[in-house]
Structures are given as C-alpha cells and as structure tokens.
Amino acid sequence: MASNKEEVKVFGMVGSPFSTRVEIALKLKGVEYKCENEKFGNLSDTLKNYNPVYKKVPVLVYNDKPISESLVILEYIDETWKQNPILPSDPYQRAMARFWSNFIDDKCMNDVRKACFTFDEKEREKSIEETKEALRFLENELKDKFFGGEDIGFVDIAAVIISFWISPIEEAFGLKLFTSEEFPKLYNWSQEFNNHPIVNEKLPPREILLTFYKGRYEEHFGSK
Amino acid sequence: MASNKEEVKVFGMVGSPFSTRVEIALKLKGVEYKCENEKFGNLSDTLKNYNPVYKKVPVLVYNDKPISESLVILEYIDETWKQNPILPSDPYQRAMARFWSNFIDDKCMNDVRKACFTFDEKEREKSIEETKEALRFLENELKDKFFGGEDIGFVDIAAVIISFWISPIEEAFGLKLFTSEEFPKLYNWSQEFNNHPIVNEKLPPREILLTFYKGRYEEHFGSK
Structure with missing residues (x-):
C-alpha cells in the first residue's frame, strides 16, 4: 500500500x-x-x-x-507548524518552559511513582510529602490562567499528566496527593485545562485509566 | 557591590x-x-x-x-547568542539532537551509574552490557567527524561526559565499558573532541576526577 x-x-x-x-x-x-x-x-x-x-x-x-x-x-x-505557538518567543521564557516540563517528568512523575509503589509505610509517607513539595513549585509557578499565559502552552500540555492522570492514580493506589485545598491555583488550572474543548476531546475515558492503575496496584501489592 | x-x-x-x-x-x-x-x-x-x-x-x-x-x-x-550555532537549523535534525542528548543523560548515565554502584555481580554484569548497548546506539549515530557534522554541536557537548568522564570512572570502579576495539568511531570522536582547543581548555585535570570517583567507590564498597 x-x-x-x-x-x-x-x-x-x-x-x-x-x-x-x-x-x-x-x-x-x-x-x-x-x-x-x-x-x-x-x-x-x-x-x-x-x-x-x-x-x-x-x-x-x-x-x-x-x-x-x-x-x-x-x-x-x-x-x-508555526501557527498557535506553544513555546514563548523570548529565550528566557522558553528556557523556563523547558525547565518546568522536564521537572514534571523527572521530578513530579518520579515522586508519584515512588509514592505509589513503595511498600514501607514511612518511606511512602516521605514520597507523598516529596510529591506535594514538587506540586507546590508548580502551584507557585502558575501566574495566569494557564502556565502559557492566556493560552495553553508547552508546560500546560506537559502537565496533562497532573491535570488528568493523578486523580485516577490516587484512587487506584489509595493516596491523596493533589487536593484543591492544598493547591487551589493548580486545581483551578487543572479544571480549566481539562475542560478546554481541544484538551477535553483528546482525554481518554477516566474509567480506562482507573482500571489500568488498579491493575498495576494489584500486580504490585496483591488483591485487596 | x-x-x-x-x-x-x-x-x-x-x-x-x-x-x-x-x-x-x-x-x-x-x-x-x-x-x-x-x-x-x-x-x-x-x-x-x-x-x-x-x-x-x-x-x-x-x-x-x-x-x-x-x-x-x-x-x-x-x-x-546566535553565532556559531550548536543546534542544526532543520527541525528534524534539531529533534534528533535533543533526542540523543536526552538519551545520554537519561539512558547512558543511568546505565553507567548502575554498572558502578551495583553490589550483585550478576546485576553488575547486566548493567555493563546495558551500558555497552547504549554506547552502541551512539556509535551507530556517529556519521561525521562530530555528532554535529564538521563542527562541534549540541550532542557533542552533551557527550563530554562520555568523551572525558567515563575513563576515570572506569579506572576508579574497575570497569571496562568504553574501549576503542568495541567502539572505534566513538573512541576516535572522543579523542578528536577532547583535543579540540576550546574543549581541551575547559576539561578539568583527569587526576581530580579520578580522586573524586575513587572516593565514591570507597564510600560505597569500602576500602580495597
């Protein structure tokens, strides 16, 4: 063909x-x-x-x-495709966008993984605290409607893992990492972002994620 | 002030x-x-x-x-500073430069770390093999004098950790990871790169690295 x-x-x-x-x-x-x-x-x-x-x-x-x-x-x-740029044009702002996107993958996601898969209760608590410290950096970084300003940008897209994935992960693993009380700006952002028509169209059904992560939980810790 | x-x-x-x-x-x-x-x-x-x-x-x-x-x-x-660009201008080539630079940090360096710090002999051997597999990808990627072509580029600079750091690490930890027999192109590149006048001027004395990594070895495995 x-x-x-x-x-x-x-x-x-x-x-x-x-x-x-x-x-x-x-x-x-x-x-x-x-x-x-x-x-x-x-x-x-x-x-x-x-x-x-x-x-x-x-x-x-x-x-x-x-x-x-x-x-x-x-x-x-x-x-x-240069239309609707997702990275800012200013080199310093571009560097910041790259920094925070890498931070989401290298730091936040590793912390979440540790919080999920650590057997030792004390170690697990420590990982939960570390995840929250990481989320606090993002909370403080959020100055506008989106990380990208008035429009969705690079960091927003990278952070979809936080806006939509953390919730079913929390449910499957019985954790509380990302609450509206502790992270009000980040929480509002996540709602705004998930409800953006383009984002919303591309998000998978939450149920699929929940089933997947429940499977990971059982694989790791055995059935409840 | x-x-x-x-x-x-x-x-x-x-x-x-x-x-x-x-x-x-x-x-x-x-x-x-x-x-x-x-x-x-x-x-x-x-x-x-x-x-x-x-x-x-x-x-x-x-x-x-x-x-x-x-x-x-x-x-x-x-x-x-746009003079002497280190990233190519073509978007695809830029993507490749970013991919291989991340690969050096995320894959190669993690593999080297595991090969250095793993206690179990069998696991250690496995990590050595994985490091070599990773280096083989870079060996195959090297088409010209430098990763950047005729001039030093982004990947070359990222790979300084391979051209100059691996050798004292190998010596301190008693490993063989990167030999001219197994990786002739990468080895020639490393010589060429380390001897480039600008690179050479910025490389630290090998003795400092050797002392540092011997210290790390002793911290981890105890004195020989």
Whole structure:
C-alpha cells in the first residue's frame, strides 16, 4: 500500500499521557493526523522499528521520519507548524518552559511513582510529602490562567499528566496527593485545562485509566 | 557591590561534566563569562537561591535571571547568542539532537551509574552490557567527524561526559565499558573532541576526577 509521505502519523496508546500530549499539540495547531493505537504489552514491529532505543509510544512520523519522546516531539511540532505557538518567543521564557516540563517528568512523575509503589509505610509517607513539595513549585509557578499565559502552552500540555492522570492514580493506589485545598491555583488550572474543548476531546475515558492503575496496584501489592 | 546585569555568570563546579558543558558552549560562542566555583557538599546560599528546585550546578545567570539544568542552558545559549550555532537549523535534525542528548543523560548515565554502584555481580554484569548497548546506539549515530557534522554541536557537548568522564570512572570502579576495539568511531570522536582547543581548555585535570570517583567507590564498597 502506498503511504502518503506528507501524512502526519502518531503512534500512540489509549490512556498514555505522553501520546495525549502529542495529540493535544497537533490539535491546537490544527494539524490533521492519523493515529495508530498500539496495544499495551504487545507493541507492533513498526513501532519498535521507529523507536528502537526505547520501544515505546509516542512516535510521530512525518515525511517518513520518526521522532520519539513526547517533549522532543512537542518542540518539533512547534518548529514545524508555526501557527498557535506553544513555546514563548523570548529565550528566557522558553528556557523556563523547558525547565518546568522536564521537572514534571523527572521530578513530579518520579515522586508519584515512588509514592505509589513503595511498600514501607514511612518511606511512602516521605514520597507523598516529596510529591506535594514538587506540586507546590508548580502551584507557585502558575501566574495566569494557564502556565502559557492566556493560552495553553508547552508546560500546560506537559502537565496533562497532573491535570488528568493523578486523580485516577490516587484512587487506584489509595493516596491523596493533589487536593484543591492544598493547591487551589493548580486545581483551578487543572479544571480549566481539562475542560478546554481541544484538551477535553483528546482525554481518554477516566474509567480506562482507573482500571489500568488498579491493575498495576494489584500486580504490585496483591488483591485487596 | 554593584553587579553588572549584562555580565554572564556560570555557577559551576570543578569536575562537573554538567557545568563543563555550559562553559564549552559559551567558549564556542565566544561569550565572555565569569565562573563562580561551588564546593561539593557545601553549596553557597546564592546557588541554592538561584536553583531552589534541584540545588545543584550549573546555573547560568544573565540579566539577573537564573537558568538551571545543563541541556536547558545550552538551548538558551544557542537562542541568545546566535553565532556559531550548536543546534542544526532543520527541525528534524534539531529533534534528533535533543533526542540523543536526552538519551545520554537519561539512558547512558543511568546505565553507567548502575554498572558502578551495583553490589550483585550478576546485576553488575547486566548493567555493563546495558551500558555497552547504549554506547552502541551512539556509535551507530556517529556519521561525521562530530555528532554535529564538521563542527562541534549540541550532542557533542552533551557527550563530554562520555568523551572525558567515563575513563576515570572506569579506572576508579574497575570497569571496562568504553574501549576503542568495541567502539572505534566513538573512541576516535572522543579523542578528536577532547583535543579540540576550546574543549581541551575547559576539561578539568583527569587526576581530580579520578580522586573524586575513587572516593565514591570507597564510600560505597569500602576500602580495597
């Protein structure tokens, strides 16, 4: 079958916050794309060939060239389709956007993971506190409606994992990490962001995430 | 004392590959800067105020604004001082440069760390193999004199940790990870890169690294 080189393809997975990031960015840009949904635990050879290093979603393919890693893909999207920029134009503001997006992946998500999967009660409490400290940095960083100002930007898209994924994770693992009392600005932002029509369209059903994370819980701790 | 806002300052540390990255990039750009050397284990309050999130070097300060995280700083440098670009102009090539630089930090360095600090012999062997697999990706990626082509680019600067740091780490921990027989292209690149006059000027004395990593070894495994 002849493939259309100009076609934009996203190899994603239903329920992956990382492929959701890519889809939100493309939608915000108004770029038409085709989504190939990979199956958890049974990735296609095409995906593995496109991302031989990490063998995971998302991969964006454009002009027959594959790009992996969601934040790298977001930068590529912003440089390739210049309408509705997601990164600011000022170099310092761009640096800050990159810093906070990396912070979400390197710090927040690691802390959440530790809070979820630590057996030792005391260690678990410590990880919960560390997660909250990390969220506090984001709470203080939020100056406007969105991290990107009046419009959705790079950090907002990166933070979808906080706006939408933390809640089912909390429910599945029996944790409280992100409450409106402790993080009022971040909580309002998450509502605003999740309800933005483009974001809302690309969010997976919460039920799928809940089932997935309950499965992870049982795998790790055994059935309740 | 009045500070000069226009002055470029690097808060670094002798022996840190991450602050060395920043210094190499500034030198390649011909940007004058002042270096404040922090002490390992005894960071200044100024540094901690500039980088409250991670409390570590490097931090670049320009126009009184601090930026942390070496790869974020490299992008900022490239966007602020446009001479001698370190990132390619093509969006796809830029994405690849970002991908491989992240790969060095997220994959290679984690693998090296595991290979160094794992007690279990079998696990250690596994980590050594994983490190070599990671280096093989870089070996295959090297198409020209430098990762950046004929000139030093973003990935080369990120990879200083491989060109110069791996050897004293290997010696201190009694490992063999990166040999000229297994990685001939990467090995030649490392020689070429380390001997580039600008790079060479910014590399710390090997003896300092060896002493530092021998200390880490003894801390972890006890004296030989």
